[in-house]
Amino acid sequence: MSARGPYAKGIAKREQILEIALDLFAQKGYDRVSVREIARESGLSQAGLLHHFSTKEELFLEVLRRRDDRDGDPVEHRHIHSVEHLIGAVERNASEPGLVRLFVSMSAESTDEASLAREFFVSRYQWLRDEVATDIRKLQASGEAPESLDPDAVASILIAAADGLQLQWLLDKDTVDMGVLMTTLWDSLRQSH
Amino acid sequence: MSARGPYAKGIAKREQILEIALDLFAQKGYDRVSVREIARESGLSQAGLLHHFSTKEELFLEVLRRRDDRDGDPVEHRHIHSVEHLIGAVERNASEPGLVRLFVSMSAESTDEASLAREFFVSRYQWLRDEVATDIRKLQASGEAPESLDPDAVASILIAAADGLQLQWLLDKDTVDMGVLMTTLWDSLRQSH
DNA sequence: GTCTATATTTTGATAGAC
DNA sequence: GTCTATCAAAATATAGAC
Numbered sequence: 001m002s003a004r005g006p007y008a009k010g011i012a013k014r015e016q017i018l019e020i021a022l023d024l025f026a027q028k029g030y031d032r033v034s035v036r037e038i039a040r041e042s043g044l045s046q047a048g049l050l051h052h053f054s055t056k057e058e059l060f061l062e063v064l065r066r067r068d069d070r071d072g073d074p075v076e077h078r079h080i081h082s083v084e085h086l087i088g089a090v091e092r093n094a095s096e097p098g099l100v101r102l103f104v105s106m107s108a109e110s111t112d113e114a115s116l117a118r119e120f121f122v123s124r125y126q127w128l129r130d131e132v133a134t135d136i137r138k139l140q141a142s143g144e145a146p147e148s149l150d151p152d153a154v155a156s157i158l159i160a161a162a163d164g165l166q167l168q169w170l171l172d173k174d175t176v177d178m179g180v181l182m183t184t185l186w187d188s189l190r191q192s193h
Numbered sequence: 194m195s196a197r198g199p200y201a202k203g204i205a206k207r208e209q210i211l212e213i214a215l216d217l218f219a220q221k222g223y224d225r226v227s228v229r230e231i232a233r234e235s236g237l238s239q240a241g242l243l244h245h246f247s248t249k250e251e252l253f254l255e256v257l258r259r260r261d262d263r264d265g266d267p268v269e270h271r272h273i274h275s276v277e278h279l280i281g282a283v284e285r286n287a288s289e290p291g292l293v294r295l296f297v298s299m300s301a302e303s304t305d306e307a308s309l310a311r312e313f314f315v316s317r318y319q320w321l322r323d324e325v326a327t328d329i330r331k332l333q334a335s336g337e338a339p340e341s342l343d344p345d346a347v348a349s350i351l352i353a354a355a356d357g358l359q360l361q362w363l364l365d366k367d368t369v370d371m372g373v374l375m376t377t378l379w380d381s382l383r384q385s386h
Numbered sequence: 387g388t389c390t391a392t393a394t395t396t397t398g399a400t401a402g403a404c
Numbered sequence: 405g406t407c408t409a410t411c412a413a414a415a416t417a418t419a420g421a422c
Binding site: 202203206237238240241242244245 | 387388389391
């Protein structure tokens with residue numbers, strides 16, 4: 001897939017806009033960023049930006065989809081999610097407060113029934129719970145996790161803890177160590193009977 | 194403390210505005226509610242409302258403080274928070290999606306460094322963690338919780354799970370049973386060694 | 387305490403030139 | 405593909421009458 005051709009310039013600009021929009025949405029939230037501001041940071045006029053994404057919401061949804069892909073190799077991300085990966089992602093997120101804020105604020109906004117992002121987050125959580133629950137069943141089969149655990153319940157709980165700890169961490173980064181706490185939780189669950 | 198006197202009318206109106214603002218912020222989030230809208234629902238003009246709260250942010254902060262008080266008896270709320278209370282609050286919240294949404298979206302907004310609500314949530318989490326950790330120490334002393342648990346870590350984790358489960362529940366109310374999952378988590382932790 | 391009227395900004399989006 | 409110019413709608417906040 002060459003980057004050359006008649007569309008190369010447009011595609012490159014699109015990528016740049018998406019990067020900048022990601023950062024701005026992460027910093028300030030959807031409603032507090034104007035298209036003008038994203039355009040200015042991208043070295044474009046507002047109308048120039050709206051040539052690439054004809055509405056603000058279209059740009060926003062594209063940014064959301066992109067966020068998932070940045071969590072490491074997209075292929076790996078999509079196919080071998082596990083408890084270990086979940087904890088690893090939380091640990092890595094401690095170096096990316098902007099991304100964490102994007103996720104926290106966008107997922108909160110998505111709870112609005114009318115939000116365009118709602119569908120995105122609903123299916124994302126369904127998928128995530130499924131991946132983690134499947135991994136737990138695998139660990140039970142190999143004796144690495146106790147049979148007493150309910151895989152679906154524990155999957156929900158681990159994901160919930162990850163989200164909640166990210167929120168606490170954003171508010172008090174020195175007090176809350178997300179990675180350590182996730183490990184503590186998983187160790188405790190594995191040692192329950 | 195009588196409700197009579199020269200200020201009775203103003204105070205009553207203030208209360209009414211706060212109730213309505215609470216509901217609207219909960220439904221739509223801070224940025225998507227206008228002062229005009231709150232005023233209209235309160236039977237006032239915009240200028241009439243701004244006589245009671247001179248800026249939108251002032252009104253918002255007042256609503257936030259009020260939210261805490263609605264979580265049951267304020268006195269009890271403030272003085273005997275415990276693991277049991279935390280789980281009970283989550284269970285009760287399943288009948289109040291509006292309030293849950295308010296909390297989720299307002300806490301997410303508060304992660305903005307410049308947010309006026311930030312200070313409110315930072316101190317709220319510090320206080321909550323402290324209350325829950327203290328309760329866990331008490332349970333350990335009476336033999337109702339294993340000594341192997343780190344009270345501060347478990348407090349953070351339980352609160353995080355509560356927040357994260359509320360988010361998942363808002364997005365998929367039929368699949369996620371917050372109360373059951375919180376109980377599952379706490380039981381597992383108590384049975385770990 | 388509440389109103390009408392208005393100042394001032396800012397927003398998302400479009401039209402049309404180049 | 406990007407610009408300038410512009411529109412229409414909304415927002416917060418204030419001034420001043422009653």
